[in-house]
Amino acid sequence: MNDGIPATADLVVIGAGVVGLACAFRAIEAGLSVVVLEQGAVGTGASGVAAGMLSPALEVEDSEPALIAFARDSMARYPGFVAAVEAAAGLACGYRSEGSLWLALDRDDHLLLERLYAIQREAGLSTRLLPAPETRQREPNITPRTVAGLFAPDDHQVDPRRLVPALAAAIRRRGGNVVERAADARVLIDSGRAGGVAWADRRIAAGAVLLAAGSYSNALLPAGCAALPLRPVKGQTVRLRGPRVIDHVVRTPRVYLVPREDGEIVIGATMEELGFDARATVWAVHDLLAEARRAVPSIDELAIAELPVGFRPALRDGLPAIGAYGPAGLFVATGHYRHGILLAVATADLMLTLLTGARDERLAAFDPHRFAAKSGAGHGDRAERHGHDGRRSAAG
Template structure:
């Protein structure tokens, strides 16, 4: 079905939010034959513009998040076929690279922490290999001489989130998804059922089911009954993008992660020559200001890990908002209000969880049943949560 410039006002599914989670939900729903629309003033934007795109189910493992690990691994397993399908559907490159990840330690404390993480990974049935500092530098010669050791994880890959978002936008258009490039102002409810939204320009958009997938803004949609507002908050992250001069070999061949002075750090090299350095994690509400301190800390820590980084041209500094939830896991599926579903709260794993989120949401939208893998992440696991009162900048 070709995209239309004047889409109908009524459909099967209305997705509020056009970031990668909203777009993959819309694409998969349209593939299932559902008349689908997306409301977003700038679809293809959102947190993906800032994300580094690490598909790091293993090296992102955190204590207390074993339930989330299962969902992360399920999505990671789907990524090769998902990326191939999306690329075939659009003819676009996604920057998908099965390059692996190297997590390294710069001092004795970091080395002890990595050793504990390695043991935890092995107890969790994950594959990672302990390397000496010399073995780390053999893999990545530009690492600092002081690297004490590291973990090699070949199963953690990467993708370019900006290319991913652009491809999902094209895929949606080709699948017949209608786009309303405006802001959803208020959820409409008739009786005990959600019926759609009224946009900022006063247009009423009706649908059998409304999916709230607006990232960190998901808790701000007016009209949602107070007890059903998703407890999602914005978590600021700043990143720096550097570029390799033309004709020079890359500094790094795989994603490198470390903890420097207690600060988590990652460096993600792209085939295009871009090197993404991030990311801070700041609980500052809706602030998206790029700060001198944030950029300085990233470059300082990156220089300690890869000294040659200071010779690279600075291409971009940017800050974005991750949608954090109380347990750092997403909210997926139906709410207690008939017709209202959530796909939000993915925090630091939005890019990684894109394939499984699309599959989960398409399944529940077509069958009414939430797949087994998503049942630990239902919106009902949280009680009532008030929306943040501060206005977004």
Template structure:
């Protein structure tokens, strides 16, 4: 079986499927080639926070990209839900980023200052105000940054919605179709090999998350990924015990529509294995119960893990690589759900040749890091 498309996207995670959705909306023939099932990896492990302000610590192109992506969800979600028929449980319930030590207060005040300067809504809460806003938070809290504009979705459903939406707009989604190599002709990539045959396209996008550099033969052209394993748990209190998402320096509690609370997440650099350790469950539960003691009465639901795709400088790789026809959209680390909305549009703009924001082109250029560039130059000779 040989098939031809305008664009082939390798990886059916939230970002690959968002790119397929946007390319299909613009009338391109797109296909997603997924090793197992759509959303099988990090995109179904995510807590679903759209935490542009809670996650990004300084002003700059990454903050601009993240908040633009977050703001897209209010229009994108109704469109996506209508196109796909899949509800994604989008709520803008705000986030409370708490300081549990004096040193964290200064850090959060710096975040407050830069975010206000950038025109975003952010408010300071002293301990008394916190106990009025979220009475179930206990312990020695020094203050908190309240961010009304950050929200959340259900990550697995969002990924499925992008995929189904793309499919209904004309994209083909091939599950259980691992890409085994890139095809090169006359100095450009023009397709891929899989066990079910070759696929050809003018553009091939590498969107394999933490495994992007493990796609056979891709490593010649792209920087390496840094896998960061994360474990999460969820519980369900008998009645709601928090309104906003609560963020601490090493913990978050995300109240989902339906009543469960996701508690996350561990961070283990360099790990790609799947099992959830008993120690991780104990650590997450005890930190969460220290912050919100009522959680000890909640019903246990489940535990899971996923692998975040990290990059050397913490920003995603979005753009062309060192050979014509090949693109990369990976390295979204802790924020791939948040960044998925704009990743789809931005990659479509780049591929179409209509991308105008020079600052983003430079900031997210997959070849921006000197070390990466030297490696690529060497391997390409």
């Protein structure tokens, strides 16, 4: 079939979200031939719902040290990564670096901000507590009831709905293939090795296969390969459109508002343990808008443009699974939970290290085999504790 899809590739990636595409792009930069398969359209999974906050400052309060270090490393790599993608694709990724503003709207919020500030300063982050007048000066449209603020200048953002198409375009322009609507893809095992991928009436022989399909990754594992303790955590968001009312990411302990260059605001997000329930519900929209209006009353005049729902891939210990898994030649990159956009760059660089046969000491923390060595909850159920009651959280 003469459709430009090769019969062989050095790497086949299943999953065209930000993690899979970032891994594919880094592999192409290194000179590997790459084919990416996506069961639907590019960016229609969790990446298309994500707000795109790049906020290591958020992670220091309640995360494993390995994850904090990984997040900060990925953040440091982001500007160069975006520049490379934009140059290769000829498209902008919506990268912004103006920082984020955390609001305290009452005494309890203020105490929480002070505690968070102390943790962040101890971690070496350059956050700054602000009195109410300076907080309102930075964002005039926030509520006059603001009692204090915390400014995080090192928090950035990227627009996943621009980054993901730019990655796909960059891969194609660099000679790779991104195949959409490749439903029912399956890993081919030859003599105990992952030797390629088949879907529909097509097949590709591959030197390596990477599963990066988020919450759906277990369904792609070949027979005899133990399922990862992976589950979807539902996230509902609200997208508003209208005149620009804020310039920074604005957060409270209960909600975030992420402004886009075109006037869109992303409000989020719930964390619900409801499987793959894709409904946008009244309680979630009501709660998100009520908390957003409490922080920025002027959003009242904006229009509701969309009510997206996505599924964060969560593993039992809250850390991603990145590495070789199962038969030789098979790799996984999944379980990034709330941090897929932030961790995509470091994940891609770590995966390239694996694919080229090098070693990295960070692999131990994210080894997909780590769960087989533990029984029960053992290592703690950090991801399961977050949002277990299905209520709102300001997490991404």
